[in-house]
Amino acid sequence: MSMAAREPQRIALITFPGIRAFDVSVVTEVWGSERDSPALPPFELRRVASDPDVPIPLRGGLTLTPDRALDWLPRADLVLVPGIEDPDADVPAPVLDALRRAHTAGTPVASLCAGAFVLARAGLLDGRRAVTHWNLAATLAARHPTVAVEADALFIEDSGVWTSAGTAAGIDLCLHLVRTAHGAEAAAAIARSMVTAPFRTGTQAQFIEHPTPRADRDADALADVRAHVLAHLDAPHTVASLAARAGMSPRSFARHFQATTGTTPLHWLIGRRVAAAQKLLERTDHPLPEVARRAGFGSEVTMRQHFATHLATSPRDYRNAFRRPSGRPDGEGHVPAAVPREGPTERG
Structure with missing residues (x-):
């Protein structure tokens, strides 16, 4: 079967007030950009919200316009939760309910950076290993003691739930998810267009520690x-x-x-x-x-x-x-x- 004949992989980006613009941009760059490469399969990226008719303000004077409601999630092959600006901020109950249903249905769910707090509130990290930005790891562990927080990993998967460390580690996770679904060639093609490494080795320790x-x-x-x-x-x-x-x-x-x-x-x-x-x-x-x-x-x-x-x-x-x-x-x-x-x- 040719690349052109493939069904697109459907990606749902969960959106609500308080999400980080950087993470939205990363997801959009990986799955939402048009690229002319035979190594890449087609993607369908949708910005999903409780009310798709209401624009979502982002920090820095930006505005995001959703294009699908939460009832689109059962069609998704992958659900992504961007990081949030404030781990203490409220998350809309319909979003948490939709994430639970998606995971129960067997759809992989992934979060970037402090998006792990959203998954934890939905109960998707109970009894599972997870990671977030190293500066927030202790907070996540204290507020959700049933989560096995690992402070130094770049990203972690446990039972179909993915979490990643801060900022650049979100890029690592997104490229890894492409590599897992479509192979190293596809991930490398996207990484080249982003002028970044297709994968990094190591842990957050390289950023926490300050060697001589x-x-x-x-x-x-x-x-x-x-x-x-x-x-x-x-x-x-x-x-x-x-x-x-x-x-x-x-x-x-x-x-x-x-x-x-x-x-x-x-x-x-x-x-x-x-x-x-x-x-x-x-x-x-x-x-x-x-x-x-x-x-x-x-x-x-x-x-x-x-x-x-x-x-x-x-x-x-x-x-x-x-x-x-x-x-x-x-x-x-x-x-x-x-x-x-x-x-x-x-x-x-």
């Missing part, structure tokens, strides 16, 4: 190491070998690497290899053992284990779901092992 500034030569050495790894993912890499390349001891290298990226060298490496394997599975017909070798996993078994951990699927099922119908291997059937150039680890 490093000498520029250390930062340059770490950037060179990461660039080398991305260009040679199929080679064996250890903390010791990477530290030697950076001219550091393994302990110092690991400490500087985590302070720079918010994650360990091993976790960063595995994430890049998973991304490389995704592209190979989407773009080529290489057998699974060859995909594992090119991505640097060494064996199909190891690759399968990491796919289960990171993507909750198998390489074979991922290929069946996301293989591009008109895709062709690059050059003589070769797709470089390296994933796209590493994006920034922080955003303003």
